[in-house]
Amino acid sequence: MNQPANIGASERRELTSFWTGEQEYCVDIMSVREIRGWSAATPLPQSPNYMRGVINLRGAVLPIMDLAERLDLPPTQPSERSVIIVVQVGERLVGLLVDAVSDILSITPDQIQPTPDVGCDQSKAFIRGLITIDDRMVSEIAVERLLPDLEGLAA
Amino acid sequence: MDELEEIKITFFQECDELLGDLESGLLSIDAGDTEPELVNAVFRAVHSVKGGAGAFGLEALVRFAHVFETLLDNIRGGKTALRPDLVKLLLRAADVLADHVAAAKLGGEGDAASTTAMVEELETWISGGPAPSPPALPADLQPNEDGIVFKPVTLTLPEVDEGPREEVWTITFQPMDELYAKANEAGLLIREIERLGKIDVELLDDALPIFDNLDPETAHFAWKVRLRTDVPEEKIREVFEFVEGHCSTTIVREASPPVLVEADAGPDIAAIIAAAQAANMEAEPAFTPLKVDVAAVESQPPVALAPAAPVAQVAQPTSPRSPQPPQGEKVNQATIRVDPERIDKLIDLVGELVINQAMLAQRVAGHGFAASSDVGRGLDELEQLTRDIQDSVMAIRAQPVKSVFQRMPRLVREIAGQTGKQVRLVTDGENTEVDKTVIERISEPITHMLRNAIDHGLETPEERVAAGKPTEGTVRLAALHRGGRIVIEVGDDGKGINRPRVRQIAIDRGLIAADAQLTDEEVDNLIFLPGFSTASTVSDISGRGVGMDVVRKSVQGLGGRISISSRPGFGSTFTLSLPLTLAVLDGMVIDVAGQTLVVPLTAIVESLRPAAAEVKKLGAQGGVLAVRDAYVPLVDIGRVLGFQTTEIDPAEGVVLLVDSEVGGRAALVADSIHGQRQVVIKSLESNYQQVPGIAAATILGDGRVALILDVDALVAMRKREPLRMPEPSIQAAE
Numbered sequence: 104m105n106q107p108a109n110i111g112a113s114e115r116r117e118l119t120s121f122w123t124g125e126q127e128y129c130v131d132i133m134s135v136r137e138i139r140g141w142s143a144a145t146p147l148p149q150s151p152n153y154m155r156g157v158i159n160l161r162g163a164v165l166p167i168m169d170l171a172e173r174l175d176l177p178p179t180q181p182s183e184r185s186v187i188i189v190v191q192v193g194e195r196l197v198g199l200l201v202d203a204v205s206d207i208l209s210i211t212p213d214q215i216q217p218t219p220d221v222g223c224d225q226s227k228a229f230i231r232g233l234i235t236i237d238d239r240m241v242s243e244i245a246v247e248r249l250l251p252d253l254e255g256l257a258a
Numbered sequence: 259m260d261e262l263e264e265i266k267i268t269f270f271q272e273c274d275e276l277l278g279d280l281e282s283g284l285l286s287i288d289a290g291d292t293e294p295e296l297v298n299a300v301f302r303a304v305h306s307v308k309g310g311a312g313a314f315g316l317e318a319l320v321r322f323a324h325v326f327e328t329l330l331d332n333i334r335g336g337k338t339a340l341r342p343d344l345v346k347l348l349l350r351a352a353d354v355l356a357d358h359v360a361a362a363k364l365g366g367e368g369d370a371a372s373t374t375a376m377v378e379e380l381e382t383w384i385s386g387g388p389a390p391s392p393p394a395l396p397a398d399l400q401p402n403e404d405g406i407v408f409k410p411v412t413l414t415l416p417e418v419d420e421g422p423r424e425e426v427w428t429i430t431f432q433p434m435d436e437l438y439a440k441a442n443e444a445g446l447l448i449r450e451i452e453r454l455g456k457i458d459v460e461l462l463d464d465a466l467p468i469f470d471n472l473d474p475e476t477a478h479f480a481w482k483v484r485l486r487t488d489v490p491e492e493k494i495r496e497v498f499e500f501v502e503g504h505c506s507t508t509i510v511r512e513a514s515p516p517v518l519v520e521a522d523a524g525p526d527i528a529a530i531i532a533a534a535q536a537a538n539m540e541a542e543p544a545f546t547p548l549k550v551d552v553a554a555v556e557s558q559p560p561v562a563l564a565p566a567a568p569v570a571q572v573a574q575p576t577s578p579r580s581p582q583p584p585q586g587e588k589v590n591q592a593t594i595r596v597d598p599e600r601i602d603k604l605i606d607l608v609g610e611l612v613i614n615q616a617m618l619a620q621r622v623a624g625h626g627f628a629a630s631s632d633v634g635r636g637l638d639e640l641e642q643l644t645r646d647i648q649d650s651v652m653a654i655r656a657q658p659v660k661s662v663f664q665r666m667p668r669l670v671r672e673i674a675g676q677t678g679k680q681v682r683l684v685t686d687g688e689n690t691e692v693d694k695t696v697i698e699r700i701s702e703p704i705t706h707m708l709r710n711a712i713d714h715g716l717e718t719p720e721e722r723v724a725a726g727k728p729t730e731g732t733v734r735l736a737a738l739h740r741g742g743r744i745v746i747e748v749g750d751d752g753k754g755i756n757r758p759r760v761r762q763i764a765i766d767r768g769l770i771a772a773d774a775q776l777t778d779e780e781v782d783n784l785i786f787l788p789g790f791s792t793a794s795t796v797s798d799i800s801g802r803g804v805g806m807d808v809v810r811k812s813v814q815g816l817g818g819r820i821s822i823s824s825r826p827g828f829g830s831t832f833t834l835s836l837p838l839t840l841a842v843l844d845g846m847v848i849d850v851a852g853q854t855l856v857v858p859l860t861a862i863v864e865s866l867r868p869a870a871a872e873v874k875k876l877g878a879q880g881g882v883l884a885v886r887d888a889y890v891p892l893v894d895i896g897r898v899l900g901f902q903t904t905e906i907d908p909a910e911g912v913v914l915l916v917d918s919e920v921g922g923r924a925a926l927v928a929d930s931i932h933g934q935r936q937v938v939i940k941s942l943e944s945n946y947q948q949v950p951g952i953a954a955a956t957i958l959g960d961g962r963v964a965l966i967l968d969v970d971a972l973v974a975m976r977k978r979e980p981l982r983m984p985e986p987s988i989q990a991a992e
Contacts, residue, residue: 109887143962145962146901146903147952147965148899148900148949148951148965149951150949154946156963157942157946157963158962158963159961159963161610162607162610162613163940163944164940164942164944164957166946170829194944195944195946199948210928
């Protein structure tokens with residue numbers, strides 16, 4: 104499901120877009136399992152700052168990641184309007200804490216541009232490509248690169 | 259999934275069961291059980307593995323199973339006597355068969371070298387054949403009324419009766435509808451016959467109706483197969499074993515086999531007759547009565563018999579007792595196969611139910627309903643029901659430890675072979691049940707303990723003789739339930755722990771002070787210390803000094819404990835006690851820095867509220883607590899886990915005295931205690947990763963996740979802190 108963006112096929116893809124840190128991002132809709140409201144997470148000791156802790160997702164322990172903080176943006180201040188997007192990464196589920204869900208985008212591969220070098224490695228590492236819709240710029244998150252151990256950045 | 263693949267998975271599941279039957283049957287025989295049904299059961303197991311393997315085209319497996327089966331068939335038919343050394347060979351052959359099955363499961367083939375060697379050994383026994391039974395002695399040698407002595411002679415010519423001799427069989431085979439309905443195929447059966455010899459097939463289509471009346475689901479054909487083969491009739495019948503009742507089959511031997519006696523059998527008869535004649539040269543020439551001197555026959559054994567392997571009389575079992583006669587077990591229990599994932603799912607759901615019920619109870623109480631109100635009573639009943647369901651569901655997943663124990667005889671044989679020691683494994687309590695989650699994890703510690711018992715515990719046969727013991731050492735593996743836990747014991751009748759040596763090693767390695775006063779028990783338990791290994795040579799059997807401390811660590815990771823008791827000269831016993839399940843845990847719920855945490859009860863020795871005077875500062879940040887006559891290091895949970903930077907004053911909070919593997923006894927400081935609770939264990943790793951100091955998570959009554967502390971890791975983390983106080987190298991009093 105997480106094909107490289109520059110794949111030559113003309114298949115349309117659907118993406119869920121959302122706001123975090125006053126920027127618009129999106130993830131492939133196929134990786135989204137559910138979207139739920141914010142509930143306080145149990146903090147995990149000895150874990151990176153962007154890991155907000157774990158919550159109970161119908162009996163499973165779901166780790167919650169503050170996407171803004173992961174992208175080196177200022178940490179999200181969770182409010183009642185905050186949203187957790189539960190995405191599947193391989194066999195695992197991870198909840199992404201974001202400010203609000205905005206849209207469902209239907210795009211063709213040629214709408215995606217490679218990420219230009221903006222001198223911010225952290226952002227670039229997690230962004231698969233840029234999508235322009237009207238005058239909005241939406242960055243597609245490569246969810247499989249977000250988890251710390253998959254990235255080789257174990258706490 | 260591919261349907262064939264699914265069937266294949268079932269086949270391999272059955273293989274595991276069959277291999278288990280095979281091994282336990284052989285072990286019973288080895289232990290001296292002479293019940294003939296055992297040999298049959300062993301034969302059937304190998305035969306069924308072969309049959310299934312043939313269906314999946316697992317050629318290497320079939321080839322090996324065939325040789326194995328042939329020898330077993332000879333034993334079953336009494337052609338080969340069962341001797342102790344033969345049983346040992348069969349056990350090793352069973353190991354090779356298991357290897358083949360394991361390899362086939364992964365899509366490969368078994369190790370060719372070991373297979374070839376084993377096939378050679380098996381074939382030696384197969385071609386060994388029986389010793390010639392002495393010709394029956396003429397009972398009555400009275401001259402008849404003509405004065406001629408007729409000596410009735412019984413000539414036993416086993417090579418003619420049982421050796422390869424081609425015969426022609428006519429097999430008529432008429433499948434019924436059911437045969438096809440059960441997914442068998444006539445063509446495959448005929449091909450199976452073809453493997454036995456040369457065949458000539460004729461289709462009998464007399465029953466075929468005219469096309470209009472043709473029912474495609476009815477069997478119309480029959481076949482007549484002429485088979486020229488040297489195999490006995492049973493072999494031919496075996497082909498139809500799996501379709502019995504679903505076809506009508508007749509197997510008839512043709513009256514005059516075209517080749518009556520094979521060339522190599524011919525001279526034998528001629529030789530015997532010649533010998534008989536030679537012995538009777540002086541007899542009355544007129545009649546030339548056949549007067550065979552028995553001695554002459556005996557002195558000229560038929561040459562066709564392979565003299566290579568002399569076959570002894572029926573072996574007498576040497577082992578005095580059989581540990582667990584299979585007759586004692588219930589064989590025909592009605593069982594159903596269920597995908598374990600479905601049960602796991604059910605257990606998860608019941609876990610949810612328990613949590614949900616607790617949440618509901620908490621909310622109801624929050625709304626001011628009294629426990630005596632209708633709602634309160636209803637909730638009590640719900641709680642009772644929920645617990646009953648949980649217990650019942652856990653019981654479904656409980657498995658006898660047999661599946662683990664069954665793997666051990668092979669291990670023991672291998673280690674015995676490597677060490678040159680003679681070992682007998684006695685198992686007890688195989689039917690003791692424990693949750694699947696535990697079953698999966700006990701195999702490794704048991705393996706380690708067995709290795710240790712044989713490698714370090716048992717003496718060599720020479721040493722045993724010198725000590726006045728039987729050359730064969732005994733290792734006992736037992737399981738039992740005790741106090742809501744499962745206890746596994748591994749005992750040996752070896753030399754026991756050499757305490758002065760253990761003590762000396764511990765001193766040499768700096769694990770204890772040279773003048774430490776230790777009880778015998780404490781000395782024995784030194785072997786569990788990290789880096790302790792008593793083997794003077796590092797063997798590949800018991801590892802490289804990572805022996806018992808690793809075992810202890812993995813056991814403690816399961817919420818278990820391990821200990822050893824030893825009597826010099828009489829052997830040692832490891833005792834392993836584990837919770838019955840890893841799905842739930844008895845824990846103490848505590849509050850630390852606003853977080854709710856669960857401490858496993860097994861780790862807690864006691865909880866107390868220390869007086870200010872009992873808390874002593876030591877160094878810049880460290881502290882100790884005076885508990886009776888000992889000083890115990892204080893561990894501030896919140897600070898070690900990074901929940902807060904300042905320490906709780908132990909005199910303001912609560913202290914849990916815990917036993918830890920690495921740091922000995924420690925005093926964990928918490929804000930408050932909520933009480934004991936059984937919690938459902940949830941993995942952190944399934945969606946995230948391991949977290950230092952945390953063993954797992956659980957979900958509390960309010961629906962929030964609480965973390966379960968890993969006490970050992972927590973204490974170890976504290977030791978890694980830069981501002982630590984010097985730790986005593988061992989808490990000998992543990």
